[in-house]
Amino acid sequence: MDIASVLLGGCAAGMVLFIVSVGLSVTMGLMGFVNLAHGGFAMLGGYTMVLAMKHAGLGFGAALALAFVAVAALAVVLERTLYARLYGAGELDQVLFTIGLVFIMIPAITLAVGPETQTVPLPGWMRGETDLGFLRYRTYSLVVIAVGVLLVLALWLGFERTRFGARIRAAVDNRRMAASLGVDVGRLFTVTFGIGSGLAAVGGGLGAEILGLDPNYALRYLAYFLIVVAVGGLGRIVGVFYAALLIGVLDFLLKIHFPKGGTMFIYALTLVLLLVRPQGLFGKRGA
């Protein structure tokens, strides 16, 4: 088995997982709000991108940017009008509300667009294979990996090196302390929620070629997004990054060697990990 191609294939899937999940990790860390509709935002992003390319004739990059903006805007509106009402509510209420939102999104998309899987009209240069010198590999996977790496760098810099990032980190670590030091946690959350959902939209669009895109997307990959966050730790960008790559590569490897039910091991490993380290592989204890 060719190790390089396994790593590349797994990393591409892992990058998509990272881009979608990172927003979930930060918003969950900030507010302790379990947003099960996060995968739904990724799905809406995918649809925005594909429909913009097919019907408005937008290019790949422009359509992806549009997906980010449109979904981020929608998320901010939803956060202000609906989510904000549930911050004081119990976890069960929050979970029921967000999963209900998913069940509205699925038939809404089916009604508006149709039940079929959407294909992404990729530009010519992204199709086929690229010669890397030591190996020929699927061009699109390489594009996804490149975009993923750039996003990680940008997010890491924004998170670790800006004032805004420092506020988020402070609020994740101790919300009440941050608030008492004058950080407007509510507004911080709205902005973060918008950016996180926008990133999910980018992940949905970028990943549509690999993970597929149909109305059930929002539920199908939900478990994976949650696993990535659980393993990576709440509000930890680098942690989520490693966790996503780990799960992407592991999933790819298991599918190659145990195509029948190999993914079972991922769930089992997650279970064991959470028993041993409830805060995740990269999370801080008590965060």
Next chain:
Amino acid sequence: MKKFAWGCALAFALASGAAQAQTVKIGVVLTYTGVGAEFAQQIDRGMQLFLKLNPEAFGPCRPEIVRRDAKNPGGADAKTAAQELITQDKVDIVTGVIYSSNAIAMEPVITAAKKPFLIMNAGTAWITNLSPVIARVSFSMWHAGYSLGEAVVKTLGAKTAVIGYTDYPPGKDSLVAFKAAFEKAGGKVLDEIPMGGPGAVPDFTPFFQRAKDRKPDVFFVFVPSGDHAVAVVKTYHALGMRQAGIRLVGPGDITPDHKLQQMGNDAVGLITMHHYNADLDNPVNRRFVDAWRKEWGPGATPDFMAVQGYDGMAAIAHAVRANNCRVTAENFIAALRGWKFDSPRGPIMIDPATRDIVMNEYLSEVVRVGDRLVQKTLAVVPAVKDMCKELKVDRCGK
């Protein structure tokens, strides 16, 4: 006076009985929503087109169609649908069914009610052995699988193969059928890869990577038609398997007619074995495709499921008429044994012994003609029976 009243009542009962017999209720179970919605549309339109083009087919009988949504391939909803059709709607015939898993779940209910069950798709070979009330106008996975296993050795000169299949009954069927014929013809199967379930389109990359590493002459793939097929062709191209000298072959499910143009150049060179494609050159098919485009728009294309819906309605019309509008499971099936029809897919017959279909299989290659992709027939295998029952392999020998 009393006698007169009784006579009247009797006459009335007879008359209303006769009037009722004019109507034949046909219960159709298809996945009208969810992952199988596109297939349901093809079959449903095929049925409608038959009724439209052949208004006299039912003679004095009046067909009434009752539609029920099977929702998903899971079986449970399809079973409930069959139950409701029989107990509430009192249908005379149950038909439709995209997924084998649904047909298998529905069978006990229909057999218990002694209703005829005409299958318009569900291709798991042994389904027709489940009950004497079943007949099938579609295909068994063995029709294409077995014929293709022979053809890749004899026509394409392949010696080694890797098999990838969607992990559910028709996928396993297709695997066994292809393998049986391929090995009998002297080929060697290097690997068998289950590739997820029918409910959702998986990421095929890891499975195809594994197939590529084995370096076979041909990669035989069975997946449900439609979106799975689009993803297969895309992944095959993206991993450069063609350049690596591996030919992608499969039953016609991987080149569904209504998705073919959307697949673009990635599909050129695909080799399939199937009982229908919209480009088949015969007068019945030309008429059928023209009527289809007139009815559903110039961009619409019928695929094999559409033809199965069309032929299925033809079979029902024949059996209903032959029994003067009063069907039972026995007389319906009896009328279909040996029934012959000139279908858009060529001549077809219901095998009197197995109640399954006998039809031609076409080996075709996707080629580009102008700006359209077209399936070019390379060879015809005439009057193919379900080899699973001929060879009595496992459950097909009962």
